[in-house]
Amino acid sequence: AQTVTQSQPEMSVQEAETVTLSCTYDTSESDYYLFWYKQPPSRQMILVIRQEAYKQQNATENRFSVNFQKAAKSFSLKISDSQLGDAAMYFCAYRRVASGTYKYIFGTGTRLKVLA
Amino acid sequence: GAVVSQHPSRVICKSGTSVKIECRSLDFQATTMFWYRQFPKQSLMLMATSNEGSKATYEQGVEKDKFLINHASLTLSTLTVTSAHPEDSSFYICSAYSLAGAAYNEQFFGPGTRLTVL
Numbered sequence: 001a002q003t004v005t006q007s008q009p010e011m012s013v014q015e016a017e018t019v020t021l022s023c024t025y026d027t028s029e030s031d032y033y034l035f036w037y038k039q040p041p042s043r044q045m046i047l048v049i050r051q052e053a054y055k056q057q058n059a060t061e062n063r064f065s066v067n068f069q070k071a072a073k074s075f076s077l078k079i080s081d082s083q084l085g086d087a088a089m090y091f092c093a094y095r096r097v098a099s100g101t102y103k104y105i106f107g108t109g110t111r112l113k114v115l116a
Numbered sequence: 117g118a119v120v121s122q123h124p125s126r127v128i129c130k131s132g133t134s135v136k137i138e139c140r141s142l143d144f145q146a147t148t149m150f151w152y153r154q155f156p157k158q159s160l161m162l163m164a165t166s167n168e169g170s171k172a173t174y175e176q177g178v179e180k181d182k183f184l185i186n187h188a189s190l191t192l193s194t195l196t197v198t199s200a201h202p203e204d205s206s207f208y209i210c211s212a213y214s215l216a217g218a219a220y221n222e223q224f225f226g227p228g229t230r231l232t233v234l
Contacts, residue, residue, distance in 0.1 A: 033221075043154075043207060045225035091159060102148055102213050104223060106159045 002027045004094050006107035013082045014115050020067075021077045021110045023092030029053075031097040034068070035104070036077045040088040048090070051075065053097075079112075087114045119143055120212045122226035129200055130234055137195045137229045139210030145190035146212035150223065151183075154207045166193050200233040207231075 003026045013019035025034070036048040051059045051068050058066050063080045079086055092107040119142040129135050139149055148167050152160040164185050166172040172185035182204075184196040193212075197204050207230050211223040 035222075037225075043209075043228045045160075045209065045211075047222065050222070102223070103150060103162055103165055108159045111157075 002029070002094055002096070002105050004092055004105050004107040006090075006092055006110050008110045009108070010111045010113070012113045012115060013079070013086075015082055015084060017082055018078060018080045019082055019112065021079075021090050021092075021112065023075045023077070023107055025073050025075065025092075025094050025105075027073070027094065027096075029096055029098070033095045033097065034066075034075045035093040035095070036064070036066070036075075037091045037093060037106075038086075038088045039091065039109075040085075045091075049077065082114050084114050084116060087112055118222075118224045120146075120210065120224045120226040122208075122210055122229050124229060125227060126230045126232075128232045128234065131201055132199055134196055134198045135200055135231060137197075137208055137210075137231075139193045139195070139212070139226050141191045141212040141214075141224075144212070144214050146193075147190075147215045148213045149187055149193040150211045150213070151185060151193075151195050152209040152211070154209060154228075156207075160209060163195075197231065200231070202233045205231055205233045 005024045032053045034051045038046045038048050049061045065078045067076045089109045091109045093104040121140045123138045151163045154160050163178045164172045164174045166185050166187035168187050168190045174180045187193040209228045211225045213223050
């Protein structure tokens with residue numbers, strides 16, 4: 001069975017600085033999707049970034065980028081120029097590509113605090 | 117695009133009563149909808165997966181007679197918590213997925229419903 005591990009329950013970063021959130025996963029599949037979701041105090045889940053495993057190039061979305069290491073089964077999220085609005089819970093998620101299996105497996109989350 | 121709504125956003129009920137939560141995909145047809153439960157400071161726990169017109173698939177340990185899921189159309193799924201008890205108090209989140217269109221190949225989440233059972 002697939003598992004997703006986020007080993008950092010809480011992280012802090014100074015405003016305008018860079019922070020990296022860790023995520024590792026375990027799977028025997030060769031093709032899959034990985035996601036980072038943000039959950040602010042409103043509790044609305046917001047997609048931050050998505051990576052297809054078959055793509056070697058790391059995904060980027062403005063200040064957010066990932067370091068996808070397929071062999072190491074690692075998928076870390078880097079937030080550059082941190083802003084106060086980045087403070088939230090961040091969840092890493094895994095999804096198989098195989099047809100008919102659309103459910104996500106979520107990690108336990110990392111709470112990010114941004115210090116002014 | 118790809119907006120999912122939930123109603124109500126908050127509900128308080130007495131122990132023993134039933135509560136219905138609606139999840140709607142507003143601008144796309146959802147092939148599949150998911151229901152999650154989230155306890156404070158914890159991750160999302162998948163309760164069940166529902167496809168339009170068929171019975172929901174429940175995760176291990178989730179009581180299907182207690183958490184009734186109906187997915188009557190491609191834009192609406194409902195979760196009914198029957199004979200609610202205080203331990204059912206939680207934050208319930210739905211998500212919707214589509215094999216085409218705005219929500220292709222990605223789950224879009226509703227804003228959640230906070231259930232408090234007195």
